[in-house]
Amino acid sequence: MAAESSAAAFASLRGPARPLLIGTALGFVALFLVLPLGVIFAEAFSLGLRAYAAALADPDVRAALLLTIFIALVAVPLNTFFGVAASWCLARFRFRGGALIVTLIELPFSVSPVVAGLLLVLLFGRFGLLGAFLEAHGVRVIFAVPGMVLATIFVTFPFVARELISLAQAQGNEEEEAAVTLGASFLQTFLQVSLPKLRWGLLYGVLLCNARAIGEFGAVSVVSGEVPGQTNTLPLEVHALYSGYEMQAAFAAATLLAGIAIVTLVLKAALESRHRDELRATRRARTG
Amino acid sequence: MGTRIEIAGLHKAFGAQAVLAGIDLTVQPGELMALLGPSGSGKTTLLRMIAGLERPDRGAVRFDDEDALARPPRERGVGFVFQHYALFRHMTVARNIGFGLAVRKVPRARIAEKVAALMKRVQLEFLAERYPAQLSGGQRQRVALARALAIEPRVLLLDEPFGALDAVVRRDLRRWLRRLHREISVTTVFVTHDQEEAFELADRVVVMNAGRICQSGTPMQLYRAPADQFVYRFLGEANALPCRIENGFVIAEPGLVLGRAEVRTGSGTVYVRPHQLAVRPDAHGAWRIAEVTASGPMSRIALARGALAAEAVLPTERVVALGLGPDMAVEVEITGGMVMADAAAAPVPLVPVSRLARPHLADQEAEQRADQRADQG
Numbered sequence: 001m002a003a004e005s006s007a008a009a010f011a012s013l014r015g016p017a018r019p020l021l022i023g024t025a026l027g028f029v030a031l032f033l034v035l036p037l038g039v040i041f042a043e044a045f046s047l048g049l050r051a052y053a054a055a056l057a058d059p060d061v062r063a064a065l066l067l068t069i070f071i072a073l074v075a076v077p078l079n080t081f082f083g084v085a086a087s088w089c090l091a092r093f094r095f096r097g098g099a100l101i102v103t104l105i106e107l108p109f110s111v112s113p114v115v116a117g118l119l120l121v122l123l124f125g126r127f128g129l130l131g132a133f134l135e136a137h138g139v140r141v142i143f144a145v146p147g148m149v150l151a152t153i154f155v156t157f158p159f160v161a162r163e164l165i166s167l168a169q170a171q172g173n174e175e176e177e178a179a180v181t182l183g184a185s186f187l188q189t190f191l192q193v194s195l196p197k198l199r200w201g202l203l204y205g206v207l208l209c210n211a212r213a214i215g216e217f218g219a220v221s222v223v224s225g226e227v228p229g230q231t232n233t234l235p236l237e238v239h240a241l242y243s244g245y246e247m248q249a250a251f252a253a254a255t256l257l258a259g260i261a262i263v264t265l266v267l268k269a270a271l272e273s274r275h276r277d278e279l280r281a282t283r284r285a286r287t288g
Numbered sequence: 289m290g291t292r293i294e295i296a297g298l299h300k301a302f303g304a305q306a307v308l309a310g311i312d313l314t315v316q317p318g319e320l321m322a323l324l325g326p327s328g329s330g331k332t333t334l335l336r337m338i339a340g341l342e343r344p345d346r347g348a349v350r351f352d353d354e355d356a357l358a359r360p361p362r363e364r365g366v367g368f369v370f371q372h373y374a375l376f377r378h379m380t381v382a383r384n385i386g387f388g389l390a391v392r393k394v395p396r397a398r399i400a401e402k403v404a405a406l407m408k409r410v411q412l413e414f415l416a417e418r419y420p421a422q423l424s425g426g427q428r429q430r431v432a433l434a435r436a437l438a439i440e441p442r443v444l445l446l447d448e449p450f451g452a453l454d455a456v457v458r459r460d461l462r463r464w465l466r467r468l469h470r471e472i473s474v475t476t477v478f479v480t481h482d483q484e485e486a487f488e489l490a491d492r493v494v495v496m497n498a499g500r501i502c503q504s505g506t507p508m509q510l511y512r513a514p515a516d517q518f519v520y521r522f523l524g525e526a527n528a529l530p531c532r533i534e535n536g537f538v539i540a541e542p543g544l545v546l547g548r549a550e551v552r553t554g555s556g557t558v559y560v561r562p563h564q565l566a567v568r569p570d571a572h573g574a575w576r577i578a579e580v581t582a583s584g585p586m587s588r589i590a591l592a593r594g595a596l597a598a599e600a601v602l603p604t605e606r607v608v609a610l611g612l613g614p615d616m617a618v619e620v621e622i623t624g625g626m627v628m629a630d631a632a633a634a635p636v637p638l639v640p641v642s643r644l645a646r647p648h649l650a651d652q653e654a655e656q657r658a659d660q661r662a663d664q665g
Contacts, residue, residue, distance in 0.1 A: 177368075178374040180360075181367070196376075196378040197376070199378070
């Protein structure tokens with residue numbers, strides 16, 4: 001409603017106001033989104049295609065790329081699972097402490113990633129709370145991959161959960177009740193009703209979670225130890241190269257991150273256009 | 289044939305709040321029953337208990353002598369139509385209707401066949417591939433009904449089935465549902481707060497208030513012989529006129545004899561429905577018109593006689609024909625009503641003056657005049 005009426009107000013604008021508004025918006029997008037992206041690619045290819053390929057062929061960059069993908073592959077599914085479980089519980093049952101859980105889930109948003117990293121060091125580090133126990137069993141968490149996975153999970157935890165909780169609560173419980181009276185089992189209800197009705201929220205949540213998992217710098221840098229070829233993710237590698245004045249190599253590695261972001265956006269757009277009918281229908285249902 | 293539903297001693301409390309306080313009810317096979325009551329009367333909770341979506345604290349629910357409470361909702365064979373339809377928003381109309389069959393692993397070809405037949409029955413063949421959000425309210429309602437019927441339920445339950453629809457759609461759907469029920473005669477219970485809907489649709493109406501059943505009967509029985517004040521007032525608008533009862537005569541105001549009723553002498557209230565007041569212009573009439581409000585085919589007329597106030601409803605055409613307007617002196621004839629004596633439990637019918645044998649009335653009036661003379665003397 002609000003969107004429609006403001007759209008109508010916009011359409012009725014006279015004189016220079018309209019081109020001025022459109023121009024400002026486009027200028028903003030160009031300055032803060034298109035230009036930086038262009039600079040990344042321009043800088044990456046500044047020494048030619050061969051140099052670009054050589055930078056990407058560097059074993060450290062390769063290792064960083066693989067580690068980044070590995071961490072995302074662990075963290076995103078886990079957080080998706082937690083998010084679905086949390087939203088399902090909170091929408092299905094009213095219980096004491098429900099509101100507290102919602103607040104706690106959002107905690108990682110308000111904690112600085114660096115603090116999150118330090119928190120893990122205090123817990124799992126050599127002199128940390130669980131450090132002696134872990135060392136006695138020969139498990140290394142801090143300055144190793146497990147710590148980086150944990151840091152990423154912590155930082156990206158709220159993305160899926162937050163998206164789904166509000167959606168599930170708004171959608172209510174009636175469809176599940178209908179499914180049950182129609183003879184669906186618990187599993188059938190969950191898989192065929194609860195999950196699908198959340199699927200667009202789930203998709204956005206997973207995409208955001210994934211983007212953040214791949215791009216995370218602060219928390220991961222605290223617990224990584226930054227050993228090139230071993231505990232460097234792509235963002236850490238970019239930073240390391242940049243700090244070593246290897247500009248072209250840094251930007252070449254950065255194109256990988258930008259590339260992942262672009263592919264993600266294209267995938268999302270493709271999915272949306274394929275399910276346009278359904279999406280339009282469910283969106284209208286949500287607002288109406 | 290249909291299933292008989294037997295409900296005995298059903299109790300339910302949410303915290304300290306009793307929602308159902310001892311419900312005993314039998315729904316006959318193939319019956320179309322309405323649960324009628326204001327919000328908070330427990331009618332929806334009762335319906336949800338029959339479906340198994342809510343558990344009673346005490347009591348029994350049986351389908352044909354079989355303990356329904358022992359079965360989870362998915363095995364009860366109940367078709368439930370929710371107030372807001374609860375259609376699966378991510379499924380097309382056809383998949384919504386076929387859902388109950390798909391989860392039962394019915395072969396695809398058989399599902400398609402049955403869905404097609406049901407869509408024809410609810411007149412929605414052309415909407416098979418639409419999503420619920422692309423349908424109108426009335427169409428959604430019919431999809432919800434088709435989905436519930438697809439599993440060939442033993443019992444069909446509808447929660448405020450027409451609550452969210454506009455007046456015209458509501459009336460059409462009501463008639464359509466009545467016809468559908470006649471064709472398939474599945475035992476059906478629906479919840480409503482609208483007495484007109486309950487009366488038009490149901491074979492039997494159960495009036496509920498505060499977690500109890502006040503009365504159950506055919507619409508005619510309820511209307512003719514309401515069990516108590518609540519039922520009477522819930523079944524339609526009514527004027528409440530304070531009165532005295534003397535030797536079986538009901539007197540609203542000194543000198544205004546309304547009729548006779550079989551109640552003992554004392555004070556009480558006369559309830560008269562607006563349509564039970566006949567108004568005609570009379571320059572010597574004791575009533576005065578305070579206001580006339582025309583709303584479509586019927587008009588409301590606010591009447592006053594001294595401290596007595598009442599509202600009549602007349603066809604607008606008649607109001608125009610009689611030339612009724614504010615401040616006009618009129619005569620008002622009461623054609624029916626109920627008398628609730630303060631000392632009695634249930635209201636009794638009022639036999640209005642107009643239907644009393646003349647000599648009788650003359651006697652009474654003569655008596656009264658004699659009394660008044662005696663008082664003055």
